[in-house]
Amino acid sequence: MKRYAKWVRNKFRFIMAIAIMYQFLGCASSPRYTTDQSAKRSTKKLSTKSKVRPKGTSRKILKGVSSYYAEDFHGKLTANGEVYDMYGLTAAHKTLPLNTICRVTNIKNGKSLILRINDRGPYVKGRILDCSYGAAKKLGFIGQGTTDVKIEVIEWGDGEYMQHRDNPN
Secondary structure (H helix, E strand, O other): OHHHHHHHHHHHHHHHHHHHHHHHHHHOOOHHHOOOHHHHHHHHHHHHOOOOOOOOOOOOEEEEEEEEEOHHHOOOEOOOOOEOOOOOOEEEOOOOOOOOEEEEEEOOOOOEEEEEEEEOOOOOOOEEEEEEHHHHHHHOOOOOOEEEEEEEEEEOOOOOOOOOOOOOO
């Protein structure tokens, strides 16, 4: 009987050790959510390189139809490598350099805001911009789904992707 009790006690300790190990592993953050190295790097790129316009370019103004994207992409990686936040103020454009800063104006109601291009798209014919859900809400076209917009490039982006490393060292 003592052997059985000892075996049960050891099995219980083993199971508890495994449970504690899983608890610690579950608390570890994913490398793409770290803010130490990647956030500093992306801020530096925006503040230094993006102020210089590409040669032969001037302030660019585009007009066309914009749509928005939301839940299906929330939490997934965007084209520039950051995690998509549907409540953020970002947008997708087919050709503008990534990290470009634009003023987007809803032509129908006059509302405007400043967005950053962090993704590629839209992939629907006839549309020039895909706003995040948060941007579409502020621009006032959630109910319609699409709207006519004017896009003014304020600051040209560097077109670079975020680098994610598993080991921050």
